[in-house]
Amino acid sequence: MIFYDCATAPSPRRARMFIAEKGLSVETREVSLAKGEQLSPEFLAIHPGATVPVLATESGLILSENIAIATYLEEMHPEPPLLGTTAEEKALIQMWNARIEHQLGLAIAEALRNGNPHMKGRALPGPDNFEQIPALAKRGLERATLFFDRLDAHLADRDYIAADGFSFADITGFVFVDFARVIKLRVDDTRPDLKRWYDRIAARPSASL
Numbered sequence: 159m160i161f162y163d164c165a166t167a168p169s170p171r172r173a174r175m176f177i178a179e180k181g182l183s184v185e186t187r188e189v190s191l192a193k194g195e196q197l198s199p200e201f202l203a204i205h206p207g208a209t210v211p212v213l214a215t216e217s218g219l220i221l222s223e224n225i226a227i228a229t230y231l232e233e234m235h236p237e238p239p240l241l242g243t244t245a246e247e248k249a250l251i252q253m254w255n256a257r258i259e260h261q262l263g264l265a266i267a268e269a270l271r272n273g274n275p276h277m278k279g280r281a282l283p284g285p286d287n288f289e290q291i292p293a294l295a296k297r298g299l300e301r302a303t304l305f306f307d308r309l310d311a312h313l314a315d316r317d318y319i320a321a322d323g324f325s326f327a328d329i330t331g332f333v334f335v336d337f338a339r340v341i342k343l344r345v346d347d348t349r350p351d352l353k354r355w356y357d358r359i360a361a362r363p364s365a366s367l
């Protein structure tokens with residue numbers, strides 16, 4: 159297997175954490191988004207969608223999208239389970255993962271990509287160039303802030319986001335909550351339950367990779 163990673167970006171960090179939590183060691187190639195390597199002919203030949211993470215499996219399958227990579231690895235390496243074992247757990251993990259991607263991950267991307275002068279003409283990831291819409295930068299920050307509040311309330315009486323133990327939903331939540339620093343949104347004592355959970359996940363070895 160080959161894992162196409164980028165040390166500075168949140169989406170590949172989710173796959174990196176997942177691989178580490180599974181105790182796997184996978185050959186890794188760095189794709190520098192800062193240098194635009196995702197748009198190089200070499201990388202486009204592997205994944206025309208021009209995003210990371212990508213996992214090339216031993217059978218030659220090219221998997222982009224965290225959910226696809228996680229599903230494949232969970233099936234091939236079931237222990238420890240990160241996508242749940244019961245019907246309820248599996249459903250709740252998927253539900254929270256989707257909520258976090260849409261309401262937090264995309265909100266941060268909206269704020270960053272439409273507000274940062276370095277991302278002019280690159281308001282969306284992928285092979286096509288889109289101009290920035292400044293109003294989306296403002297809306298993205300508002301949406302991300304509201305989701306921080308929701309997650310803080312959700313975590314008031316629980317240790318993990320979706321199940322009794324650590325799961326893929328915690329990986330997605332942790333990576334995006336941490337990445338929110340790029341839009342100047344940080345976890346602090348004003349959201350104590352979010353902070354308690356964040357500190358618990360940050361202490362896992364996979365969180366420092």
Ligand SMILES: N[C@@H](CCC(=O)N[C@@H](CS)C(=O)NCC(=O)O)C(=O)O
Pocket residue numbers: 167168169170191196208209210211222223224225282283284
């Ligand atoms: N839904 C995808 C998102 C992948 C994605 O958007 N990755 C970003 C990095 S966080 C990317 O490759 N960006 C390329 C670019 O900005 O041109 C996943 O979960 O894997």
